[in-house]
Amino acid sequence: MNINIYYGGRGLVDDPTIFAINKIQEVLNELNVNVTRYNLYEMKNTITTLSQTITEADGVIFATTVEWVGMGGYMQTLLDSCWLYSDKSQVSDVYMFPVVMARTYGEREVTLALNNSWEIIGGKIGPSLSAYIDDTTDFEFNTEYNNIIEKYAENVYRTISQKIKQLPSSSQTIKNNVLKDTIKLTPQESEQLSKYVSDDTFVKTQKEDIESLASIYKELLNDQENGGDNYYIDVFKDNFTPSSGYKSTYMLSISDKDKLISIYVDGSNIEVELGENRNADVIGKLNKETFDNIVNGQQTFHRAFMTGAMTARGNLKTLRMLDEIFRFQN
Numbered sequence: 001m002n003i004n005i006y007y008g009g010r011g012l013v014d015d016p017t018i019f020a021i022n023k024i025q026e027v028l029n030e031l032n033v034n035v036t037r038y039n040l041y042e043m044k045n046t047i048t049t050l051s052q053t054i055t056e057a058d059g060v061i062f063a064t065t066v067e068w069v070g071m072g073g074y075m076q077t078l079l080d081s082c083w084l085y086s087d088k089s090q091v092s093d094v095y096m097f098p099v100v101m102a103r104t105y106g107e108r109e110v111t112l113a114l115n116n117s118w119e120i121i122g123g124k125i126g127p128s129l130s131a132y133i134d135d136t137t138d139f140e141f142n143t144e145y146n147n148i149i150e151k152y153a154e155n156v157y158r159t160i161s162q163k164i165k166q167l168p169s170s171s172q173t174i175k176n177n178v179l180k181d182t183i184k185l186t187p188q189e190s191e192q193l194s195k196y197v198s199d200d201t202f203v204k205t206q207k208e209d210i211e212s213l214a215s216i217y218k219e220l221l222n223d224q225e226n227g228g229d230n231y232y233i234d235v236f237k238d239n240f241t242p243s244s245g246y247k248s249t250y251m252l253s254i255s256d257k258d259k260l261i262s263i264y265v266d267g268s269n270i271e272v273e274l275g276e277n278r279n280a281d282v283i284g285k286l287n288k289e290t291f292d293n294i295v296n297g298q299q300t301f302h303r304a305f306m307t308g309a310m311t312a313r314g315n316l317k318t319l320r321m322l323d324e325i326f327r328f329q330n
Helices: 016-030 047-054 073-085 107-121 136-140 143-161 170-179 187-198 200-226 230-238 288-295 301-307 316-320
Strands: 002-007 034-039 059-066 095-102 129-132 247-254 259-266 269-274 282-286 310-314
Touching: 002 016, 002 047, 016 034, 016 059, 016 095, 016 136, 016 143, 034 047, 047 073, 059 073, 059 107, 059 143, 073 107, 095 107, 095 143, 107 129, 129 143, 230 259, 230 269, 247 288, 282 288, 282 301, 282 316, 288 301, 301 310, 301 316, 310 316
Parallel strands: 002 034, 002 059, 059 095, 095 129, 247 282
Antiparallel strands: 247 259, 259 269, 282 310
16 A cells, blocks of 8 residues: 655644654554655645656645645645646545644634545545644643544555545536546646646746747737838838938848838939848848837937947948938827
8 A cells, every 4th residue: 555645834843744744654654554755845846746646646645734824835736736737537546635733723624625626636535634733742742632643544544445435526526527628638748747847947948938929929919000011111101201312222120020121212202122232322230129219209310320229331421311311200
């Protein structure tokens, strides 16, 4: 028989839960049970992988301490992992035994929460052990309390070895309805996914990728709202101010948008197109933010060049003429 103990407290010296599970483990060892213990506070970054260890056991003991309200984050993370990554077909044969000690109000509520969570996950519920402990020392040296804990450990062993049956519950129905629309993963896929989730580097990379994609889609949406590629053409045509006898060519590169804008000016005539013109009289390079500031009238081409927001090669006088032939309004 294999029983896993998952301790969700903070590992404090005077935590009564530690005394209780130590006593339970002692009794189970005497009954030749193979007991494996997991201290969740020591495994903060790998809790999500523990769902795979649960399916290897005949029974699990979820032990936690109520210090101010609820079961605490470590135990909740373990339950989340069981719901998301465990093999539900194997979990259905695993008994769960709650052990909840409270230094404040709420041990019965946490016990109920553990039972409800495990039933929805699909496992079987065993007897619970809960108590309010004001003084850990008195608790440890109380003979009657020790006997209760020992009897509880024996009951854990008896429940698993006899495979005690349980009547159906509404939680099972809820679980079945919820699972209808969930993605079906193989045990191998679940294990791999749980390892990825516990990998801080992987999670950080995923978040960065998502933020990058969100930024790209936002820019694409903004471009579409502005008219797409036509935006880069129309903004020059609509704000063109002819200069008699002036003739020149420009190419502007929007560095973070991979856009090349070629402009041909001949007196009152203007042509603007997307494409490359390496023979242009002035070739400028700027980012989308600087470009938007210019065409919105918040900055000039010359000022962008002087502040370094725009780089350019060619005749400086020809560059300055951009602000003369294109009058952008704020």
